Amino acid sequence: MNNAILNRIRQGDKPAFSMLVERFQQPLFGYLGKMGLSQAVAEEIAQETFIRAWQAREQFDPERAQISTWLFTIARRLAINELQRVAHRHERASKHDGSDGDYPDEKQAQPSAQLEQSQLQRRLYQALQALHPDDRSLLALAYLKELEYSAIAEIEAIPVGTVKSRLYRIRQQLKSTLNAGEAHE
Numbered sequence: 001m002n003n004a005i006l007n008r009i010r011q012g013d014k015p016a017f018s019m020l021v022e023r024f025q026q027p028l029f030g031y032l033g034k035m036g037l038s039q040a041v042a043e044e045i046a047q048e049t050f051i052r053a054w055q056a057r058e059q060f061d062p063e064r065a066q067i068s069t070w071l072f073t074i075a076r077r078l079a080i081n082e083l084q085r086v087a088h089r090h091e092r093a094s095k096h097d098g099s100d101g102d103y104p105d106e107k108q109a110q111p112s113a114q115l116e117q118s119q120l121q122r123r124l125y126q127a128l129q130a131l132h133p134d135d136r137s138l139l140a141l142a143y144l145k146e147l148e149y150s151a152i153a154e155i156e157a158i159p160v161g162t163v164k165s166r167l168y169r170i171r172q173q174l175k176s177t178l179n180a181g182e183a184h185e
Contacts, residue, residue, distance in 0.1 A: 001067050010057050017057070021050050024068065027144060028075050034140030035079045036128050045082060049075040065154060068147070073155045076137050083133040120178075127177040135170045142167050 001020060008016035028049060032042035052074050053060075060070055128136060134156075141152045142163075153160045 003062060006060070006062050006067060010060060012057070017054060020053075020067065024071050025050075027068075028071065031072065031140050031144055032075060032079055034143055035083065035133075035136050036125075037079060037082065041082060045075060045078045048078055052078075066151065069151050069154050072141065072147070072151075076141075076155055080133045080137060083136070087133075123178055124174075127174050130177065131170065131173070135166065135173075138163065138166055139170050 001023065005016050005019060009020060025046060028046045029039075029042050032045055033039070035042075037045065049071060053071060060067070065073075128139075131139070138152065138156055141147055141155060147155075149160050149163050153163045156163065158166075
């Protein structure tokens with residue numbers, strides 16, 4: 001977004017802000033979905049991100065950060081808070097009912113290729129859910145085409161080298177988890 005539009009937004013121009021929402025709505029949904037949030041929760045968090053951005057628009061400084069970095073930072077904080085809240089609630093519930101909170105069972109008969117794909121999706125879902133929310137966020141940001149490592153580092157508030165090393169570790173952890181799950185099936 002160019003500085004003229006950002007200045008209009010900072011001055012309270014709602015049509016200019018609508019352009020910002022249109023530009024970043026899908027990338028935010030994609031990021032939040034990759035964080036493992038349901039579509040409904042992703043939509044709520046994206047909406048809350050834009051509400052908070054509108055409310056704090058006068059504080060945005062294009063000299064300090066790009067608008068995308070600012071928006072993803074807001075969304076990241078909201079998403080991590082939600083994931084931690086859900087994990088805490090799930091932890092309490094599973095202690096009371098003895099459930100393990102796994103991916104929903106697929107009891108219907110499925111053709112073998114579809115079943116294999118379904119099992120892989122289930123293992124991937126479980127592996128992603130097992131990641132710490134900070135790791136999920138980093139991985140999700142890394143798979144957004146719009147963001148470079150420097151922007152990811154700014155959003156995550158870590159050095160670029162740390163982004164690269166954590167991504168390597170996370171990918172290795174996922175690979176190991178998926179391979180271990182494959183061996184058990």
